[in-house]
Amino acid sequence: MMDIMIIGGGPAGLSAAVYAARARLSFVVSEKGFAGGGAISSTERVDNYPGLLGISGYELGEKFREHAVKLGAEIVSSEAVGIKHFADGFSTLLANGDSISSKTVIYAAGTSRRRLEVDGGELPGVSYCATCDGAFYKHKTVAVIGGGDTALSEALYLSRIAARLYLIHRRAEFRANADLTEQVKSTSNIELVLNAQLKRVLGKASVSGVDITIGNRAEKLVVDGVFAAIGSTPNTKPLHGMADLDEHGYIVADENGKTSLGGFFAAGDVRAVSMRQVITACSDGARCVDSAEKYLHILPQ
Numbered sequence: 216m217m218d219i220m221i222i223g224g225g226p227a228g229l230s231a232a233v234y235a236a237r238a239r240l241s242f243v244v245s246e247k248g249f250a251g252g253g254a255i256s257s258t259e260r261v262d263n264y265p266g267l268l269g270i271s272g273y274e275l276g277e278k279f280r281e282h283a284v285k286l287g288a289e290i291v292s293s294e295a296v297g298i299k300h301f302a303d304g305f306s307t308l309l310a311n312g313d314s315i316s317s318k319t320v321i322y323a324a325g326t327s328r329r330r331l332e333v334d335g336g337e338l339p340g341v342s343y344c345a346t347c348d349g350a351f352y353k354h355k356t357v358a359v360i361g362g363g364d365t366a367l368s369e370a371l372y373l374s375r376i377a378a379r380l381y382l383i384h385r386r387a388e389f390r391a392n393a394d395l396t397e398q399v400k401s402t403s404n405i406e407l408v409l410n411a412q413l414k415r416v417l418g419k420a421s422v423s424g425v426d427i428t429i430g431n432r433a434e435k436l437v438v439d440g441v442f443a444a445i446g447s448t449p450n451t452k453p454l455h456g457m458a459d460l461d462e463h464g465y466i467v468a469d470e471n472g473k474t475s476l477g478g479f480f481a482a483g484d485v486r487a488v489s490m491r492q493v494i495t496a497c498s499d500g501a502r503c504v505d506s507a508e509k510y511l512h513i514l515p516q
Contacts, residue, residue, distance in 0.1 A: 225253020
């Protein structure tokens with residue numbers, strides 16, 4: 216039986232792996248993606264991680280993974296699809312059919328992009344990753360839906376590829392940080408469409424436009440692709456009520472990662488917190504290992 220099962224291979228999970236390795240604890244990391252690195256891997260540029268100004272999200276994720284592996288971390292490329300709690304610990308079922316027993320669990324499975332729930336939202340040409348699909352829209356017209364850091368970052372990235380870009384946001388002001396907002400407003404081929412609601416994505420075989428409303432006025436925009444960045448939902452489906460969740464499905468945990476269930480700890484974006492950044496996720500991972508180590512010490516030998 217492992218000391219710790221770490222679920223999630225993003226900054227929180229890999230930080231936990233580094234600290235668990237240094238503490239000489241036995242552990243396994245499960246990550247649903249092959250490369251790992253979590254959601255940060257799809258970010259073109261990271262400007263707020265100290266000491267690594269301007270690094271790409273993919274490269275940063277790779278550095279995290281390389282660090283953990285060099286310290287002896289075993290990373291299994293399979294998603295955790297179920298967790299059971301027993302008197303002496305936990306059993307985690309992976310999508311590949313394996314089952315891993317552990318005395319504790321650090322849950323760092325992160326979040327997934329919220330999908331567009333409008334007619335046409337599943338059409339080819341609707342994307343949730345600018346760095347993945349942006350190259351298909353060279354010299355074309357695209358729309359980005361959203362007003363947070365992710366939406367504006369993706370708009371800036373796409374503005375260097377597309378000929379024209381509509382940034383559609385339901386409010387008059389963006390929720391993104393001031394630096395990103397200033398960059399977007401000064402980019403000539405980005406047109407701001409504010410106080411606007413997306414009503415429908417148009418097209419048959421692929422995206423051809425969007426229907427929006429601005430106040431009481433209906434409007435159609437002709438676009439070749441739509442990129443959605445309208446928030447995220449926590450990946451807590453495998454928990455089945457094991458630990459307390461908030462009204463949005465995020466895990467309720469204190470600053471040390473402790474949840475309502477002894478031996479079960481939460482780290483990173485999946486935790487109910489007001490700030491979700493790479494640096495806070497790394498801190499969470501480290502704190503969870505410290506909490507898990509203390510928990511292990513009080514278990515019957």
